[in-house]
Amino acid sequence: MADLKVNIAGVEWKNPVTTGSGTFGFGREYAEYFDLSELGAVCLKALSAKPRLGNKSPRIAETNDGILNSVGLQNPGAEHFLENELEWLRKFDTKLIANLCGSTVEDYVEVAEMLGDKLDMLELNISCPNVKVGGMAFGTDPKMVEEVTSKVKAVAKAPLIVKLSPNVTDIAEIAKAAEAGGADALSLINTLLGMKIDIKTRRPVLNNNTGGLSGPAVMPVAVRMVHRVRQAVKLPIIGMGGIASGEDAIEFLLAGADAVAVGTAGIVDPYAWIKVRNGINDYLDQNGYKSVKEIVGKLELN
Ligand SMILES: Cc1cc2nc3c(=O)[nH]c(=O)nc-3n(C[C@H](O)[C@H](O)[C@H](O)COP(=O)(O)O)c2cc1C
Numbered sequence: 001m002a003d004l005k006v007n008i009a010g011v012e013w014k015n016p017v018t019t020g021s022g023t024f025g026f027g028r029e030y031a032e033y034f035d036l037s038e039l040g041a042v043c044l045k046a047l048s049a050k051p052r053l054g055n056k057s058p059r060i061a062e063t064n065d066g067i068l069n070s071v072g073l074q075n076p077g078a079e080h081f082l083e084n085e086l087e088w089l090r091k092f093d094t095k096l097i098a099n100l101c102g103s104t105v106e107d108y109v110e111v112a113e114m115l116g117d118k119l120d121m122l123e124l125n126i127s128c129p130n131v132k133v134g135g136m137a138f139g140t141d142p143k144m145v146e147e148v149t150s151k152v153k154a155v156a157k158a159p160l161i162v163k164l165s166p167n168v169t170d171i172a173e174i175a176k177a178a179e180a181g182g183a184d185a186l187s188l189i190n191t192l193l194g195m196k197i198d199i200k201t202r203r204p205v206l207n208n209n210t211g212g213l214s215g216p217a218v219m220p221v222a223v224r225m226v227h228r229v230r231q232a233v234k235l236p237i238i239g240m241g242g243i244a245s246g247e248d249a250i251e252f253l254l255a256g257a258d259a260v261a262v263g264t265a266g267i268v269d270p271y272a273w274i275k276v277r278n279g280i281n282d283y284l285d286q287n288g289y290k291s292v293k294e295i296v297g298k299l300e301l302n
Contacts, residue, residue, distance in 0.1 A: 009185040009235075011159055016292055017039055017260060017276055020264070021043045021123060026081070027089060027092075034273075038277065040259060042089070042095070043261060044097065046101040047081055048100075050077050051080065052072070056208070058205060061205040066264065068194050068196055068213050069130070073101045078114040081098075082115070098122050103131070109152055121159050121185075122159070124149065124152055124161065124163060125163050127189075129212045136167060145178050149177070150182050160184050162181075166190065185238065186233065186238070187238035189241045195210050214264045215264040218242050219251075222240065225241075226255045226257050237258055238257065238259045240263060243261070243262045246275070246278065246280045254298055262276050280292060
């Protein structure tokens with residue numbers, strides 16, 4: 001058994017596997033399948049200062065090798081989370097990451113302040129493609145990325161991860177802006193903007209018209225972006241996008257991710273997270289590595 005421990009911005013995870021925000025709820029459904037203590041960290045669904053209803057359905061559309069979603073950050077609000085979910089989650093021996101969303105810079109600051117020091121890490125979601133204001137509008141403009149990162153960092157009582165959007169020309173520029181704003185770590189990628197059309201009605205399948213693509217279809221894009229960001233900044237990276245097996249996760253680690261998140265694969269198979277963790281361990285054992293840290297960034301270019 002290899003040493004799977006990783007250190008992300010000073011927070012030690014027992015293994016490098018976490019959940020993609022929004023694909024794991026607050027963990028209750030999945031706790032019926034496995035012990036959440038098996039995960040390095042649990043990244044929770046987006047939280048805003050006030051409850052949000054999200055977008056109208058249909059909000060999910062299947063595509064070849066992926067799904068499009070336009071859920072739109074539906075959540076019960078930070079206060080409800082603190083009162084009803086946190087105590088239950090704290091029973092598990094895993095790190096907890098809150099995913100923060102908002103429509104204005106002040107919204108992001110407010111939710112960070114509300115959560116205080118009650119979570120192990122905070123993830124700033126400035127990359128959601130499914131809301132009209134906030135979300136991706138912040139995450140695609142380097143000046144806004146730096147501003148919102150520094151304002152949230154000023155009040156954050158836990159290490160701050162900034163989650164990057166792939167819907168940009170050069171993700172390295174955005175990564176550098178987050179670093180300049182004081183980010184402690186980066187996570188990438190959020191979903192890729194897409195559209196699916198029902199040819200019978202000649203209308204988009206999603207009520208929101210467009211949505212975010214995730215699942216195996218996006219993985220090569222995500223691996224390339226992790227590699228690009230690894231060249232640009234020194235911050236720890238949590239890589240994600242289409243990971244469904246240990247082999248997939250190893251690609252991200254070799255490209256320079258320090259840890260990985262699994263999202264859409266868990267919708268198909270509720271044990272996906274455990275399979276990915278075990279698969280990483282198998283690869284390390286079979287190839288004579290003693291620690292997962294030995295393979296991070298060990299990609300050799302042609
Ligand atoms: C149904 C759904 C809801 C999501 N909700 C959020 C969210 O609330 N906050 C966020 O930062 N990312 C959200 N995401 C993006 C995922 O966390 C992840 O970045 C993306 O799906 C790529 O990983 P995957 O291919 O393993 O799912 C969501 C993705 C899906 C499929």
